[in-house]
Amino acid sequence: MQVVFGANGRAGGETARALIERGLDVRIVLRRAEQAAAWRDTGVQIAIARMDNEDEVAAALEGATGAFLLNPPPSVGNPHEQTEKIGTALAEAARRMQLPRAVVLSSVGAQHASGTGVITTLNRLETLLDGAATATMFLRPGYFVESWSEVAEAVITEGVLPTFMAPAQKIPMVSTIDVGRAAAQLLAEDWKGQRIVELGGPEDWSASDVAAAFARALGRPVTPAFVPPEQRAAMLAEAGIPKETADALLGMYDGIASGKVAFEPGVERRRGTVSLVAAVERILSARNSS
Structure with missing residues (x-):
C-alpha cells in the first residue's frame, strides 16, 4: 500500500495519479472529508488526517509499504512553526509505524539553512525526517511550472507575464506531472538508507522562456514584466497573502536572484520529460475547464 499525503495539491495529486497508473494500491490522505469527492471513482482508499496530528498520521500510515510525505505550502501563520509541527508529527508517526520507505517532497536549494526564504523550511523538514523511515528519499524538484498559473490572468488579459525573477535568469523548473512520475518511480525502486534526488525539467528555463511558451500557446505576443523588489510586498498584500x-x-x-536556489553539486540528478509548452498549455486548459 502506497500512502500519499497532500493528494489535493499539485505534487501530491500527480503522485497519486502516477501510482494509480502503475496499478498499485493507493491510499490518499486528505485533511477534510469533503475533499474526497474527486477521488471516489479512482479506486483509492481515502484517509482523513491533520498532518500536524501524530496519531491521525500514524493511523493513515497503517499497513503502508511506502509513503509520499510533504509539508504543505504555507497559507497562514508562521511557515517555520508549521514546518516544525508537521515535520515532527510525520517523523514520529513514521517511526511508530516502522514505515519501510518514504519519498519526502523537498526543493532545489534545500541544502541551505538560510538565504532561500520559504525553502529553508524544507531544509528543516529534511532534518526532521532524516531516518524517520527505514529508507528515506528527499526529492528536490525545481520551481513548479504550474506556479505560473497564479499570473495567468494577466498573461491572458494584458499580454504580460509578471515575474519576480530576472527575465533572462534560467533556473531549474519542472512540471508537477514530472514530479509525480518521479515520486512514483522512486517509491517503486529498490533502495536503502537515505538518498537525495534533484529533479528538473528537460532543461532549465527563464521567465522569458515561460512568456514565450504562453505566447506560443495563445498565438499572440506575451512579454515578461519584471516586478522590482520594492513593489513586491505591496503586490502580495493586495493579493491577500x-x-x-x-x-x-x-x-x-x-x-x-542570488543563485542559492540551484542544484547541489555532487547530488543525484534527474530530468523530466514534460516540455514547457505542454505544461503551459495544461495551465490554460485547466483555466478554460474551470
Missing part, C-alpha cells in the same frame, strides 16, 4: 507567508516567499525570490 499574509505578511509572514509573503516574507517567506519574497525571501525565496531573493535566493533565486
Whole structure:
C-alpha cells in the first residue's frame, strides 16, 4: 500500500495519479472529508488526517509499504512553526509505524539553512525526517511550472507575464506531472538508507522562456514584466497573502536572484520529460475547464 499525503495539491495529486497508473494500491490522505469527492471513482482508499496530528498520521500510515510525505505550502501563520509541527508529527508517526520507505517532497536549494526564504523550511523538514523511515528519499524538484498559473490572468488579459525573477535568469523548473512520475518511480525502486534526488525539467528555463511558451500557446505576443523588489510586498498584500507567508516567499525570490536556489553539486540528478509548452498549455486548459 502506497500512502500519499497532500493528494489535493499539485505534487501530491500527480503522485497519486502516477501510482494509480502503475496499478498499485493507493491510499490518499486528505485533511477534510469533503475533499474526497474527486477521488471516489479512482479506486483509492481515502484517509482523513491533520498532518500536524501524530496519531491521525500514524493511523493513515497503517499497513503502508511506502509513503509520499510533504509539508504543505504555507497559507497562514508562521511557515517555520508549521514546518516544525508537521515535520515532527510525520517523523514520529513514521517511526511508530516502522514505515519501510518514504519519498519526502523537498526543493532545489534545500541544502541551505538560510538565504532561500520559504525553502529553508524544507531544509528543516529534511532534518526532521532524516531516518524517520527505514529508507528515506528527499526529492528536490525545481520551481513548479504550474506556479505560473497564479499570473495567468494577466498573461491572458494584458499580454504580460509578471515575474519576480530576472527575465533572462534560467533556473531549474519542472512540471508537477514530472514530479509525480518521479515520486512514483522512486517509491517503486529498490533502495536503502537515505538518498537525495534533484529533479528538473528537460532543461532549465527563464521567465522569458515561460512568456514565450504562453505566447506560443495563445498565438499572440506575451512579454515578461519584471516586478522590482520594492513593489513586491505591496503586490502580495493586495493579493491577500499574509505578511509572514509573503516574507517567506519574497525571501525565496531573493535566493533565486542570488543563485542559492540551484542544484547541489555532487547530488543525484534527474530530468523530466514534460516540455514547457505542454505544461503551459495544461495551465490554460485547466483555466478554460474551470
